[in-house]
Amino acid sequence: MLVPFLAAAISMGIVYLYGSIGETIIEKGGNLNLGIPGIMCLGALGGVVGVNLYISLFGVESIIAWLIIVFAILFAFLFAAFGGLIYALLTVTFQANQNVTGLALTTFGVGLMKFIGSNIDQSNLTTASRSISKLFTNYDKLGWFGEIFLSHGILVYLAIIIAVLTTLFLNKTRKGLFLRSIGESPQTADAQGINVTRYKYLAILIGSGIAGLGGLYYVMDRSGGTTFVEAAIEAFGWMAVALVIFSMWKPGISIVGSILFGGLYILPSFINVSNVQLKLFDILPYVVTIIVLIITSVLNAKNSQPPASLGVNYYREER
Numbered sequence: 001m002l003v004p005f006l007a008a009a010i011s012m013g014i015v016y017l018y019g020s021i022g023e024t025i026i027e028k029g030g031n032l033n034l035g036i037p038g039i040m041c042l043g044a045l046g047g048v049v050g051v052n053l054y055i056s057l058f059g060v061e062s063i064i065a066w067l068i069i070v071f072a073i074l075f076a077f078l079f080a081a082f083g084g085l086i087y088a089l090l091t092v093t094f095q096a097n098q099n100v101t102g103l104a105l106t107t108f109g110v111g112l113m114k115f116i117g118s119n120i121d122q123s124n125l126t127t128a129s130r131s132i133s134k135l136f137t138n139y140d141k142l143g144w145f146g147e148i149f150l151s152h153g154i155l156v157y158l159a160i161i162i163a164v165l166t167t168l169f170l171n172k173t174r175k176g177l178f179l180r181s182i183g184e185s186p187q188t189a190d191a192q193g194i195n196v197t198r199y200k201y202l203a204i205l206i207g208s209g210i211a212g213l214g215g216l217y218y219v220m221d222r223s224g225g226t227t228f229v230e231a232a233i234e235a236f237g238w239m240a241v242a243l244v245i246f247s248m249w250k251p252g253i254s255i256v257g258s259i260l261f262g263g264l265y266i267l268p269s270f271i272n273v274s275n276v277q278l279k280l281f282d283i284l285p286y287v288v289t290i291i292v293l294i295i296t297s298v299l300n301a302k303n304s305q306p307p308a309s310l311g312v313n314y315y316r317e318e319r
Contacts, residue, residue: 013262019240020254022211029203030183032311034102037237038109039083043212045113046079047072051128080212088204117229129225155217166251183307186314242289248304
């Protein structure tokens, strides 16, 4: 059972990975966005809209796998980035409370997905999902290695690539250094001539767009297009926020953390558990996150702490 379990853990964990990468980028710029659950819902809604638009333009008989994926990804990113734009306008431009704005955005995103999604033909999503084959063919000939690592769709590998590129951007590029400096001390960054507002906006928009792909992945790949409006995507969003803390704001570590979180989520389906035990499994990722947070706080390792200005609005006039 270990091989199918690990394959399923990777598949499930990608939902969290997208949200975690997006939130990490946002938090590196000093903004705490608790609207990630709602943004992931907007991403799912955008993906479904993109699929329906593609089919309305080209027809069901003319589905080209790579093209419909591009449509879905583009619209999922744009819808989620729109949610990020609302958050950026309120928190960066109008200096609204970040926690309250994020929670309101979660309510907005979940409600909008369920309201509009209930009036969208979901059969097109199922059709599109079935038309998308695995990225690698004949993976079963490679035995356990193929089943664990090569049996997934393109969105799984895209998430891992984005996580690696984000790590390189934050740690190896000049603009990544600027973004991290804004998260640590926007006053100092501003004094050095860095456009704090521009970087915050870009981080929020791009991070939100990436997080939205997690919602798209769940409805289009993980559930095979069979679940949309009734999906508890907002619950996965909260887990993605917890994964940011678990991974200590490092996208590379979140790859491993997402597999762990995904494994804990699907573990009850591989073993016989009672209802009480099932509830315990549901809270395990949060317990693990709290333990990691306590350990890193006690050790007080500088590279394992959140950005110093996280959640604090920057008033340029007070510089």
